[in-house]
Amino acid sequence: MISKATAPGKIILFGEHFVVHGTRAVVGAINKRVTITSEKNDTAAISISSPLGKATIPITEEIDSVEKKFRPFFFIAKEVISDHNFQNGITIDIQSDIPIGAGLGSSSACCVAAAASVSNLFSKVDASQILDLAIDAERTIFPRTSGADCTVSTLGGIIEYQKESDPKAIKTEHDFDFIVVNSQKMHNTDAVVKRVNKFRDDNADTFSELCTEEDNLITKAIDSLQTFDLETIGKCMSQNQIFLERIGVSNDVLLDIVKTIEKETFGAKLTGAGDGGCVIALTDQSKKDSVVENMSKEYETYPVTIEKTGMQVNITN
Numbered sequence: 007m008i009s010k011a012t013a014p015g016k017i018i019l020f021g022e023h024f025v026v027h028g029t030r031a032v033v034g035a036i037n038k039r040v041t042i043t044s045e046k047n048d049t050a051a052i053s054i055s056s057p058l059g060k061a062t063i064p065i066t067e068e069i070d071s072v073e074k075k076f077r078p079f080f081f082i083a084k085e086v087i088s089d090h091n092f093q094n095g096i097t098i099d100i101q102s103d104i105p106i107g108a109g110l111g112s113s114s115a116c117c118v119a120a121a122a123s124v125s126n127l128f129s130k131v132d133a134s135q136i137l138d139l140a141i142d143a144e145r146t147i148f149p150r151t152s153g154a155d156c157t158v159s160t161l162g163g164i165i166e167y168q169k170e171s172d173p174k175a176i177k178t179e180h181d182f183d184f185i186v187v188n189s190q191k192m193h194n195t196d197a198v199v200k201r202v203n204k205f206r207d208d209n210a211d212t213f214s215e216l217c218t219e220e221d222n223l224i225t226k227a228i229d230s231l232q233t234f235d236l237e238t239i240g241k242c243m244s245q246n247q248i249f250l251e252r253i254g255v256s257n258d259v260l261l262d263i264v265k266t267i268e269k270e271t272f273g274a275k276l277t278g279a280g281d282g283g284c285v286i287a288l289t290d291q292s293k294k295d296s297v298v299e300n301m302s303k304e305y306e307t308y309p310v311t312i313e314k315t316g317m318q319v320n321i322t323n
């Protein structure tokens with residue numbers, strides 16, 4: 007039996023970092039996906055093959071001693087093996103077209119697809135159980151995750167997300183054209199989140215005001231997403247970029263990309279943890295190709311759309 011699951015990457019449209027501190031965020035799945043295939047094997051090991059390398063790890067190994075790039079997959083396999091009292095190992099193969107370390111949700115899409123693929127080798131599992139397992143897996147490498155990335159990767163579309171609340175789908179009939187510009191500077195989400203914690207501790211009043219302003223911005227942004235008011239969405243994105251600059255997660259390269267692309271789009275901002283990674287801009291469909299061409303002269307640039315389909319599983323015997 008082979009269990010194949012796919013899950014999309016994501017862009018954070020509004021509210022990264024603030025979401026870690028309880029404010030809402032708006033997150034969209036994108037048309038770049040990871041595909042994970044798994045099958046039972048007759049060894050006592052979990053074998054993992056990914057674009058980052060290959061490993062065969064005995065099931066008895068402690069989670070914390072497994073290399074970070076393999077740890078979430080090992081965690082998922084070990085959990086599922088133990089839940090089902092299975093006596094052998096599992097082989098997991100990962101294929102992905104989501105850039106790694108760029109803030110486009112590659113690791114969370116991997117966690118979601120792996121949780122779906124491995125769980126379904128044993129029994130049919132519903133999306134909420136898959137999501138819980140995926141978030142636990144992501145916490146093995148990123149303990150402070152808000153859970154927003156795994157949630158949108160599971161559900162697809164655009165969602166309003168707040169910790170400790172059920173996610174809400176933002177219903178829209180329209181297709182949005184975003185441009186992603188990769189600064190090609192790898193970022194470390196955990197380190198940037200820690201830095202924002204320090205900023206909050208040192209500037210409690212400013213941070214709390216920014217959280218309120220971000221929340222007001224999100225109300226306006228959701229309204230404009232639903233009415234397909236591209237001008238207002240773009241302005242909200244540029245305003246969100248300013249809030250992110252105030253908490254110190256932008257940098258010169260990101261700012262340079264934002265300023266350049268803003269001239270020919272509705273608005274732009276960094277997406278994800280910042281301090282590297284990607285900038286997103288909202289464009290009109292008719293201008294998409296020329297913006298991509300112009301930005302590509304200096305940076306890796308690609309168009310993305312919002313992916314309506316979240317995690318999917320397919321079992322073959």
Ligand code: PMV
Pocket residue numbers: 018021022023024025026108109110111150151152153154155195199277278279280283
């Ligand atoms: O850069 P990414 O894709 O890891 O996104 C991080 C987003 C944060 O809001 C900074 C953290 C989180 O868990 O929501």
